[in-house]
Amino acid sequence: MSSSTRRDYYEVLGVGRDASPADVKAAYRRLAVKYHPDRNPDLPDAEEKFKEASEAYAVLSDPDKRARYDRFGHQGLGGEGFTGFDPAAFGDFADILGDLFGLGDFFGGRRRAGGRRSHRGHDLQYTLKLSLEEAATGVERSIRVPRLEACARCSGSGSEPGTSPETCATCHGAGQVAFQRGFLSVAQTCPTCSGTGRVNRSPCTECSGRGRSERQATLKVSVPAGVDTGMRLRLSGEGEGGVLGGPPGDLYVVIAIAEHDLFQRDGADLHLELPISVYQAMLGVAVPITTVLGEQREIEVPAGSQPADVLRVAGAGMPQVNARRRGDLHIHLRVSVPKKLSAEQRRLIQEVAELGGGFEPEADRGFFERLRRAFGGE
Ligand SMILES: [Zn+2]
Ligand SMILES: [Zn+2]
Structure with a gap:
């Protein structure tokens, strides 16, 4: 191969002239995998390509040779650009090719003597x-x-x-x-x-x-x-x-x-759904609960609680590793409305409803007004 027919090393590796050493190494690795002669016995020019890439890498991975190549081209390297594989000059190849192909030292002769490979056990x-x-x-x-x-x-x-x-x-x-x-x-x-x-x-x-x-x-x-x-x-x-x-x-x-059948965890916080009746929501109720650490707590559900209300019990959540602060417990109220009423219940509730006052959706009067207008009122 005369120097006049040699391809540009950057072109060979497919990298720009400003490629970092890491880019050069990565590009060479890619080509080595692609053209390694052991892997491509049927590809006639694999060995040539592999050799060409190795030559380009030998020069571009060496800051000194790369500088000379950048200034003077192939001539700048004189005879030493690539004169066969001199193992001593290309220590880095062994690392790259060794872990690619498990060949150890691809170029032979440089492997440390002794050969007794003691190594750490697997994790x-x-x-x-x-x-x-x-x-x-x-x-x-x-x-x-x-x-x-x-x-x-x-x-x-x-x-x-x-x-x-x-x-x-x-x-x-x-x-x-x-x-x-x-x-x-x-x-x-x-x-x-x-x-x-x-x-x-x-x-x-x-x-x-x-x-x-x-x-x-x-x-x-x-x-x-x-x-x-x-x-x-x-x-x-x-x-x-x-x-x-x-x-x-x-x-x-x-x-x-494992999933818990009562608590849902969110980091240090826990969430708990608490079913209460509509009467308990209206009148308020004290509910005993057991925290995840087995502590007994009494939760005050205030009178007038709404179906989606969340009560927060500070410090009743999960402990944290290496931290003193505990998370919180969030109690999500699930208000259940009775599906059937006895005649007596029905009569009494009717009576309560007719009393009006707190049972009218007072605060939402504006909402019903807007709804009426939205659906074609005046
Ligand atoms: Zn042996
Ligand atoms: Zn033994």
């Missing part, structure tokens, strides 16, 4: 269902969590106590073997040791050499008062056991609160 998630009352008071719960734990017999090493794995003869402990693939030297996980770099001649009898085994852990969870659905409690180090001596992950306990 686990456990959904803890609680009643609204439990959420209000806070609760201690025992939960049973199935999880992989580091093996007690071999302390997670996978070898029988007193023995240790030998360095793998195939990869000499690197965990990877390199092979040539066209213009690239590709590193592949060592088939003999599965990438661990060691061969275990006397696997632990307890875990069969895996270093971890499935256990049911019983854990105590302290749920503070006031939790809500979706809140997470972190139990540090109670996740999956680490691999080959790595630290354990964390356990996240996710709170899920």
Whole structure:
């Protein structure tokens, strides 16, 4: 490829000349996925395209080379613009391609020696269902969590106590073997040791050499008062056991609160529907209620309450996590009108109605006036 026929690097990556390093990286990632030779065995020019994108990226991701390229074009890079893959020059490729394709170091030879990949155990998630009352008071719960734990017999090493794995003869402990693939030297996980770099001649009898085994852990969870659905409690180090001596992950306990048949929750506030009769609404009534924390309260429904009235009882709602203030309880009156009246009731109510006064919709006289006009009155 002579420099005169080379495409512009920005054009290759499809980015503007003012593209940020992040843009350049993202553009390259896209092209690498699209044209990676391993993924496109049937696309004849995939390898060429991949190579071209890699070359453009090698230059544009290096501030120094990019500056020279911007000023002088391909000539500015002399011979070093792209002279095959020099692994030492392109450390960043391994990061990008490694997590794209799980190849580890795509360019081979640079992977750290040793190959014993100890790493942290996975985080686990456990959904803890609680009643609204439990959420209000806070609760201690025992939960049973199935999880992989580091093996007690071999302390997670996978070898029988007193023995240790030998360095793998195939990869000499690197965990990877390199092979040539066209213009690239590709590193592949060592088939003999599965990438661990060691061969275990006397696997632990307890875990069969895996270093971890499935256990049911019983854990105590302290749920503070006031939790809500979706809140997470972190139990540090109670996740999956680490691999080959790595630290354990964390356990996240996710709170899920069941619907309550009386209270509706809105953050720290609670809502309650209170059925009263029309007579109670007219005359007023004291109603005993029990709060979500089990406290007895007497609610004064005042005389003349209207069907949609809401009474607020300050501080009778939910406690809040890490806060002293409690939410409020909103009592929504549901006034029920009797559907049937006895002859005696009917006579008395008729009498009351004829007395007029407070039973006329005095305040709404203006409303009826407007209604009459709206429907074709004068
Ligand atoms: Zn073991
Ligand atoms: Zn090996």
